[in-house]
Amino acid sequence: xxxxxxxxxxxxxxxxxxxxxxxxxxQAKLDLVSDVDVGRYVLVHSGYAIEVLSDQEAQExxxxxxxxxxxxxxxxxxxxxxQ
Numbered sequence: 146x147x148x149x150x151x152x153x154x155x156x157x158x159x160x161x162x163x164x165x166x167x168x169x170x171x172q173a174k175l176d177l178v179s180d181v182d183v184g185r186y187v188l189v190h191s192g193y194a195i196e197v198l199s200d201q202e203a204q205e206x207x208x209x210x211x212x213x214x215x216x217x218x219x220x221x222x223x224x225x226x227x228q
Contacts, residue, residue, distance in 0.1 A: 149190035151198060151206040154183050164189055 152164035152173065164173045164187065173194045175181055186203035187194035198206065
C-alpha cells in the first residue's frame with residue numbers, strides 16, 4: 146500500500162522542494178503542483194508533491210497522522226508486552 150503524507154515546504158530550489166515531515170526532511174519534486182511557497186503544506190507521494198493543502202486541510206491531515214502514529218505505537222507496545 147502506498148500512502149501520501151503531509152509535509153511542510155522549507156526550501157524551494159529550481160523545481161524541487163525540501164519538505165519537512167515532523168523533523169525528517171527529504172526532497173520532493175514539484176512537477177505536479179502549482180502555487181507553492183515556502184511554509185505551505187503539500188501531500189508527498191513517491192518523491193512528488195501531489196497536492197497543495199489549505200491550512201485547514203494540513204491541520205486535519207497532521208492530526209490524523211498523529212492519531213495513527215499513536216495507535217501504531219500503542220499496538221507495538223502491547224505486542225512487546227505479550228511476548
